Amino acid sequence: MLSSRVATIAAFLGAVACIAGTTSAAACPPTAKLSTGTYYGVQSTEYAQDKFLGIPYAQPPVGRLRFASPEPLTESFGQRNATNFGWMCIGYGSDTANLGNPVNEDCLTLNVVRPRGVKAGDNLPVGVWVHGGSYVMGGSRDPRYDLGAIVEQSVKEQKPIVAVSINYRLQNWGFLFSKEMQNARAGNIAFKDQRMVLQWLQDNIASFGGNPSKVTIWGESAGARSLGMQLVAHDGQHGNLFQSAILESGSPIAIFNNATGWQPYFDALVAKTGCSDAGDRLNCLRDLPWQTLNAIFNGSNPLSVTAPTLGAVIDGDFITAQASALLKQGKFAHVPLLTGNNFDEGTAYAKQGISTDAQWTAWLSGLGLSATQIHQLSTLYPDDPAVGIPASYEGRPPASPYGLQFKRVAALAGDYQQHSGRRSLVETYAAAGLPVYSYLWNVIVNGLPNPIYGATHFQEVAFVFNNVNGRGYSANPFEGKPETYIQLADLMSRMWVRFMSDANPNIDGTEWPQYTSSNPENLVFDTNKTNLRYTATDDYRKAQIRYLLDSVFV
Numbered sequence: 401m402l403s404s405r406v407a408t409i410a411a412f413l414g415a416v417a418c419i420a421g422t423t424s425a426a427a428c429p430p431t432a433k434l435s436t437g438t439y440y441g442v443q444s445t446e447y448a449q450d451k452f453l454g455i456p457y458a459q460p461p462v463g464r465l466r467f468a469s470p471e472p473l474t475e476s477f478g479q480r481n482a483t484n485f486g487w488m489c490i491g492y493g494s495d496t497a498n499l500g501n502p503v504n505e506d507c508l509t510l511n512v513v514r515p516r517g518v519k520a521g522d523n524l525p526v527g528v529w530v531h532g533g534s535y536v537m538g539g540s541r542d543p544r545y546d547l548g549a550i551v552e553q554s555v556k557e558q559k560p561i562v563a564v565s566i567n568y569r570l571q572n573w574g575f576l577f578s579k580e581m582q583n584a585r586a587g588n589i590a591f592k593d594q595r596m597v598l599q600w601l602q603d604n605i606a607s608f609g610g611n612p613s614k615v616t617i618w619g620e621s622a623g624a625r626s627l628g629m630q631l632v633a634h635d636g637q638h639g640n641l642f643q644s645a646i647l648e649s650g651s652p653i654a655i656f657n658n659a660t661g662w663q664p665y666f667d668a669l670v671a672k673t674g675c676s677d678a679g680d681r682l683n684c685l686r687d688l689p690w691q692t693l694n695a696i697f698n699g700s701n702p703l704s705v706t707a708p709t710l711g712a713v714i715d716g717d718f719i720t721a722q723a724s725a726l727l728k729q730g731k732f733a734h735v736p737l738l739t740g741n742n743f744d745e746g747t748a749y750a751k752q753g754i755s756t757d758a759q760w761t762a763w764l765s766g767l768g769l770s771a772t773q774i775h776q777l778s779t780l781y782p783d784d785p786a787v788g789i790p791a792s793y794e795g796r797p798p799a800s801p802y803g804l805q806f807k808r809v810a811a812l813a814g815d816y817q818q819h820s821g822r823r824s825l826v827e828t829y830a831a832a833g834l835p836v837y838s839y840l841w842n843v844i845v846n847g848l849p850n851p852i853y854g855a856t857h858f859q860e861v862a863f864v865f866n867n868v869n870g871r872g873y874s875a876n877p878f879e880g881k882p883e884t885y886i887q888l889a890d891l892m893s894r895m896w897v898r899f900m901s902d903a904n905p906n907i908d909g910t911e912w913p914q915y916t917s918s919n920p921e922n923l924v925f926d927t928n929k930t931n932l933r934y935t936a937t938d939d940y941r942k943a944q945i946r947y948l949l950d951s952v953f954v
Contacts, residue, residue: 432607437477447552448516454486457600460506461569466686467576468586470596485541491570492698493537505690510566510597511540513547515555518609526610527900529565530594532621535575535710540565543872553866553893559901562610568593572697575710578666580682582659587715591629598641615642616900620861624650629712632723635731644903647739649857651821652723653953658714668705672696724953727828736903737829740839741822744790744854746814755804773952780944781812790854797852815941820948826915836915837905842926847875866893884927891932
């Protein structure tokens, strides 16, 4: 506490010195004056930018706010440093572990990056990045998500933006559910964290030079899926908290669980922690040391019951029905949309080791599919490597570790997780007459462990961020690749910036057609093409994806 006060006093005295003109301009911290206090940021050492890091956007989700919907901040704070990232939310996996596990329950913070010289009232468009990580790992301090390069690109494009990145609760800290939690209106709390960010931006981003009436939500994988939930939350009533959306490899289409489905896990959790006989079992969990829950959630002291798949739940509050039904009923945010998939999404997470039809059937059964569905999908996705993915890998992969039917499994896994949802979303938005821009990405980057992965999941992120130096990657995706890779990163990052600014990704010399019901076209990014892109009708695996949408995600 003392060091925090000293830092605040130092920042304040430094600001006074700047105002008095007794120190150099470079030493003067950027400031943002909110109604509740003033933040002192830091100047970027790489770009002409100001950074404000680790800003709380909600009350700490600790104590009685654990496993609860986020609460807005209510107290003024005077002056405060915003010069370092906040804690990452507690998570489990490589994206968190590789950064040294800097985790804490008190993690609901955001970061703001703006071009230097931008001030309150400049009303620049705002891009809000939501990280992925399967809902179990990751955070805004991940250097792969450094916002500097794309903000710099926006300045070069003469379409400057203010960029924001966020943390939100992960794994069971953000996705636990039960009848008790439903009664407490504590469902979908990770998604409600994200919603709280958007409300905070409405109240405060103008103080940083951003325009609260021009906010683009932007995410990849679980981040994009999260934003898909924002599209259908509250039956599409988004309160003008955002005005456009970019969803990379994610959509709201999934099979949502409910309180009944989660109850056995919740009951086992309260039994394991000695809360079964408590008068209020939920509050008992809230009062436990976080280490007790952490040991259960990280698997070192596991329950006998397996947790349901993490994701949205139908709580009658934030989410009222399956996404497929909400889209059909027109209950979604009617905003311009940019969305797409990588050619070979499924190779990143397809189950390995499947070499026989019996193993294939067992895998599908484990997904909860019926015998009829398994029969139909087995026909639609035959054991034929020529029609599996990636197409760039000829023949069958080795039985170990991938499995002889890996290309078959990867095709279905990718369509199940990503491709079917994108097609549903773009068809729905196009039918509603909304501006929609859809893409596919067919680039094989450096650093993949085997050619079997093809143009796999996540790999477009470095291009969108214009991260050509491979910051944060164990192997630079661009290393050893031709100049066309650098050119494609330049093109994509400019298009993303243009969409944030104008709700249209087209830049001089390019044509990305709107996706319409009469002309359903994808822009395909491909470094092997002369112009790095081409258009193609959106009809790949048409029957397969149609079956998933009509018979599985209903």
